[in-house]
Amino acid sequence: MIKPRTPPGVMELLPPDQIAFQRMLDTIRRNFERFGFLPVETPVMELSEVLLTKSGGETERQVYFVQSTGALGKAEGAGEGMPELALRFDLTVPLARFVAEHEHELAFPFRRYQMQRVYRGERAQRGRFREFYQCDIDVIGKDALSVRFDAELPAVIHAVFSELDIGAFTIQLNNRKLMRGFFEAQGVADGELQALVLREVDKLDKRGEDYVRETLTGEGFNLPADGVEKILDFVKVRSTSHADAMAQLDALGEGNDSLRDGVAELREVLELVRALGVPETHYALNFSIARGLDYYTGTVYETTLNDYPQIGSICSGGRYENLASHYTKSKLPGVGISIGLTRLFWQLREAGLLGKATGSTVQxxxxxxxxxxxxxxxxxxxxxxxxxxxxxxxxxxxxxxxxxxxxxxxxxxxxxxxxxxxxxxxxxxxxxxxxxxxxxxxxxxxxxxxxxxxxxxxxxxxx
Amino acid sequence: MIKPRTPPGVMELLPPDQIAFQRMLDTIRRNFERFGFLPVETPVMELSEVLLTKSGGETERQVYFVQSTGALGKAEGAGEGMPELALRFDLTVPLARFVAEHEHELAFPFRRYQMQRVYRGERAQRGRFREFYQCDIDVIGKDALSVRFDAELPAVIHAVFSELDIGAFTIQLNNRKLMRGFFEAQGVADGELQALVLREVDKLDKRGEDYVRETLTGEGFNLPADGVEKILDFVKVRSTSHADAMAQLDALGEGNDSLRDGVAELREVLELVRALGVPETHYALNFSIARGLDYYTGTVYETTLNDYPQIGSICSGGRYENLASHYTKSKLPGVGISIGLTRLFWQLREAGLLGKATGSTVQxxxxxxxxxxxxxxxxxxxxxxxxxxxxxxxxxxxxxxxxxxxxxxxxxxxxxxxxxxxxxxxxxxxxxxxxxxxxxxxxxxxxxxxxxxxxxxxxxxxx
CATH class of the missing domain: 3.40.50.800 (Anticodon-binding domain)
Known part of the structure; x- marks a missing residue:
């Protein structure tokens, strides 16, 4: 007799919860389709060579490799190294592979949505999952993609989370060009240094302002005191209305090229977000948002539940310069967002916020x-x-x-x-x-x- | 630059086909829910120890094992044998594990549907898939499950394929008890011998009646000529209407216990199938249907497209005695069916039968x-x-x-x-x-x- 159980780090639901989960998936899908995004599903297994184009790093250490029984025996004998197949760890790399592979069969700008499970060999820990749903949308352009598309995604986020009905939320926007320009003006021109400064700034909530100020002015960083004050003021910026957002952008002044570009982009995005009918209570500037520094190049988004800030961002993403440089010489800029539904569902259930979704599929x-x-x-x-x-x-x-x-x-x-x-x-x-x-x-x-x-x-x- | 491509043996679709595929999935789900089945999703990875309860055999040779990067290194060093995780190869073993694990949290009879991908390391071959969708429903009883449930499944099959609108189809029914009783009466009492005889009978279409007759009367089988004639007549039985099905069952006569039980079950199932509103043009007896001989114990089903017999069964299943004997001492009889949607979609597309499903999700x-x-x-x-x-x-x-x-x-x-x-x-x-x-x-x-x-x-x- 074998004890029936699942592996650690997966979320398996009994039917009442599965019904609630499925309703959330359906709501998300319905809204993705409402905005004209087209469905794509990719295989859970990709060729390791294709999936792991970047060598080393945290990602590769978390990858699950796949071998059929036959291949297992052979690989052990021959010691050939990396198994041929691996499970996807996100939906972005498969999207890059898909778009590059089918470049000549797709119409650009290509709007796609994908809602599937991804796999990461994380350390087992409460609330951390090794298998979880991602619900992604991306718009991919060929050669170029207007910044106008950056404004459509907040409208989708607004539609999705309004209908999911899980409480008040705010879509927070920033722009990497604006950030880069600002940091350059404070003498933090190097990209890696910017990343290190932002990592310290990220500790504001936990360690307090004094700690961060001391670190940045102290040995190691050696930044001038007035520059550090400006940085600390900058990352505290949050807008309270559409007009306030515009005023905050004005207040940044002329600055360098990068800052000017970022401000212009954010302005246009905010105007179009309003034109798309997103209420101004639901979006705001937040100059502390950076996201993946080596990936995003323009607009970046995070979405938080107003009454549950501790849950963190429930939908994040941004603009990137080139989706699939490992697979094609074509330049494919894009903008996208992702909802980690398994984690969100788990957190909503923990917070007792799933009550409304009950009721069987059986009528x-x-x-x-x-x-x-x-x-x-x-x-x-x-x-x-x-x-x-x-x-x-x-x-x-x-x-x-x-x-x-x-x-x-x-x-x-x-x-x-x-x-x-x-x-x-x-x-x-x-x-x-x-x-x-x-x-x-x-x-x-x-x-x-x-x-x-x-x-x-x-x-x-x-x- | 790495060539963007999927592994062999997977089906990846461009958006127009993905939309058609998704519509089929939605139609199937809607009909499963219409009949009161509840959703379950299980992790794609199971513990190998739990998944592979039966040792050896074809199934285990086709299993994909999963290892995180860390585990991979360790296993190679220590040579510990079977990796800890494996991908599910069907939805039945995960169902058994799920029901045994949550036995005290479920209400029986437990009606569940599950529509997910499964994985088999098949030899690569046109039309064979290593990753494919299965759409399953099962009703699981505790200790006992009335044969009445066997009648609900044809009603679900009828609803699903009527709405999928892929042409005329016939749900073909047989009963393992009836078969066993009949073969016993012909002196083929041993289960393994029955299986061997049925394997020969299965060659009727390809090799012809004379070949099968010679094999069964010849060395090796040595069956009496009149018994072989009776077997050949038996497996040719197909009913042409409800009344004809009843008459065919009558014509089998009294027989032994097993035959009587099987006849009584089939009678009840057919009467209830009719009461559930399935038109008599859509179901028929077919005494040649055996399905997995070591698994099914009562009613068995196959469904074929009238105009495309070469596609084979598009929805199969049957009644089994005990779902989860490896995981629990509780007796859990059940009845279920499965639609292999990836293969079906591929075949319909090959046959040019997908035309009606076109049109974008974008309106x-x-x-x-x-x-x-x-x-x-x-x-x-x-x-x-x-x-x-x-x-x-x-x-x-x-x-x-x-x-x-x-x-x-x-x-x-x-x-x-x-x-x-x-x-x-x-x-x-x-x-x-x-x-x-x-x-x-x-x-x-x-x-x-x-x-x-x-x-x-x-x-x-x-x-």
């Missing part, structure tokens, strides 16, 4: 009073299903109390009963477990009656 | 005439999206002919235009690429007008 249950009623009950189930109502059929007659209890625990709203008496009168009895009331309805009208009730609930729930 | 495109129109165009896109219409926005003004060409190739139905003239008159111009006509509509009425058109198309398509 009605046909109870079975006695064996003789079976053909009749099957016919009722058939009619309900024909009308588009998800219906479970009780195939064995149990005590009616048990059947109600089952439906109630399972989150099924309607229980339909048909006894001898009801059959004789051409009606069925319906118990509405949501409204806690029972009613009779003519057999012919059952399906349409329940449909109306379900659609009303749908409208009331704002979906 | 409308807002063209951009000139840079000045951008805020206005964005506002129109926002309204369309707000009304639930999937809308792509042209962010850069290109020649209008190019924009139409793009929309046409992408399978987008509506192109919305707003020039200076239209703006002045408070209207927008719409080109319907499906009907090949152009019309004007008041700006305020655009979204509702397109919704009506799209819903009509939906109704006309019978969805």
């Amino acid at each position: 009605a249950m046909v109870a079975l009073m006695d064996a003789d009623s079976l053909p009749d009950a099957l016919d009722i189930a058939r009619r309900l299903r024909g009308a588009g109502i998800n219906t479970e059929m009780q195939m064995e007659a149990r005590k009616i109390g048990k059947q109600f209890q089952y439906a109630s625990r399972a989150g099924i709203r309607f229980v339909v009963l048909t006894g001898e008496d009801e059959r004789a009168r051409g009606v069925v009895a319906v118990k509405d477990l949501l409204r806690e009331e029972q009613f009779e309805v003519a057999r012919e009208e059952l399906a349409s009656t329940l449909r109306v009730e379900l659609e009303q609930a749908h409208v009331l729930a704002g979906r | 409308a495109m807002v063209a951009l005439m000139d840079a000045d129109s951008l805020p206005d165009a964005l506002d129109i896109a926002r309204r369309l999206r707000g009304a639930g219409i999937n809308t792509e926005m042209q962010m850069e003004a290109r020649k209008i002919g190019k924009q139409f060409q793009y929309a046409s190739r992408a399978g987008i139905r509506f192109v919305v235009l707003t020039g200076e003239d239209e703006r002045a008159r408070g209207v927008v111009a719409v080109k319907d690429l499906l009907r090949e006509e152009q019309f004007e509509v008041a700006r305020e009425e655009l979204a509702s007008t397109l919704r009506v058109e799209l819903e009509q198309a939906h109704v006309l398509a019978g969805r």
Whole structure:
């Protein structure tokens, strides 16, 4: 006898939670499609040679390699080194491979969405996952891509998280060119040095301003005191409205080329974000956001839940210069965002924020009073299903109390009963477990009656 | 520069095909839910010890093992044998593990559906996949499960394939008890011998009746000639209607216990299949269907496309005695079916049967005439999206002919235009690429007008 269990670091859900998770996936997909993004799915396994174009680094240490039984034996014998196949660790590298491979079959700008699981051999730790969903959208241009596309993504983020209904959120924007220009003006011109300074700045919340000030002015960094003050003021900038955001950008003054470019881009993005109907309460400048410094080159985004800042960013991304330089000579600039849904779901559940999403996919249950009623009950189930109502059929007659209890625990709203008496009168009895009331309805009208009730609930729930 | 490519044996689709594939997945899921099945997703990686409970055999040779970079080094050094993790090769073993693990948190009978990819290290060959989707439903009982559940599955199969709209199909039924009883009566009592006889019988189509007759009466089998004739007649049985199916079962006579049990089960299943509204043109007895002989114990199913028999079974399954004997002492009988969607999709595409499923997820495109129109165009896109219409926005003004060409190739139905003239008159111009006509509509009425058109198309398509 082997103990049934999953490997550590995976999230497996029981049906009620899986239903809630699936609804979130569906909502995200619906909104991605609403904005014209096209679906792509890639294999979970890529050729190692293709996946691991960058040698070494943290990423490669976390990669899962894959070998069939045959290859396993051979590789051990021959000691040939890296196995041929590996599991994807994000959706960006597969996208780069996909776009480069199918470059001549795709129309650019290419808007794609992809919602699949990715794999990382992280150290096992509560809230860290080795298998998790990423829900990504990217727009890829050929040779060039207008900054206007950077404005569409906040509109998608706004649509997704409004409909997910998990509380107030803010899409925070920054621009790498603006940052680079600002740091250069403070005498921090070198990219690596900028990265080191930003790493210290990132400790503001945990270690406090004094600690960061001392570090940056002290040995090692040796930055001038007034420059450090300017940096500390800069990374504290948050806008409180659209007009305030524009004023904050004005306040940066003329500056160098890089700063000017960044300011111009952010201005245009903010204006278009507003034109796309995103309320100004839902976006803000945040000059502390840097994201992956070696990757993003323009607009960068993070999204946070206003009432749960400790959860951190629930949707991040930005603009990059060239997607697939390892696979093609074509220049493919892009802009994209990613939602780590497995982690988000886990955190929302931990914070008790998943309550609203409950309720089974099963909308009605046909109870079975006695064996003789079976053909009749099957016919009722058939009619309900024909009308588009998800219906479970009780195939064995149990005590009616048990059947109600089952439906109630399972989150099924309607229980339909048909006894001898009801059959004789051409009606069925319906118990509405949501409204806690029972009613009779003519057999012919059952399906349409329940449909109306379900659609009303749908409208009331704002979906 | 590395050549961008996928590993052999995977199916990766460009967006138009991916949209068609996703629609099939959605249709299958919608129908699984319609019949009250609940979603489960399991991790792609299982502990090898848990996954590979049976030692040796074809299955284990095809398993993909998974190792993180760290583990890879260690295992090679220590030569510890089997890696800790492996990719699932079907959805049945993960289901067994899941049900045994969560036995006390699930309500039985437990109806679950699961639609995920599975992995097999098959030899690379056209039309054979190493990664492919399985779409499974199973009903699992605790201690016992009424044969009535065996009748629900054909109703689900009927609903799924009717809506997939891929041509006429027949759900073929048989029963392992009936088969065993019949073979016992012909003196083929031993299970392994039955399997060998059935393997020969399986060659009827390819090698012809004479070959099979000679083999079974010849050395090795040495079966009596009249017994072989009875076997050859038996496996040819196909029913042509519900009444004919009942008559065929009658014609088997009294027989032994096993035959009687099988006949009684098939009778009940067929009656309930009819009560569930499956038309008698869509199901039939087929006494040649055996399926996995060491696994299935009662009802077995195969589904074939009437006009494409060469595709083989597109949905198969059956009744099994005990799901999870490796993981729990509880007896968990079940009945299930599986659709191998990747292979089915590939075959339908090869046969040119996917035509109907075309058309983009994008329903409308807002063209951009000139840079000045951008805020206005964005506002129109926002309204369309707000009304639930999937809308792509042209962010850069290109020649209008190019924009139409793009929309046409992408399978987008509506192109919305707003020039200076239209703006002045408070209207927008719409080109319907499906009907090949152009019309004007008041700006305020655009979204509702397109919704009506799209819903009509939906109704006309019978969805």
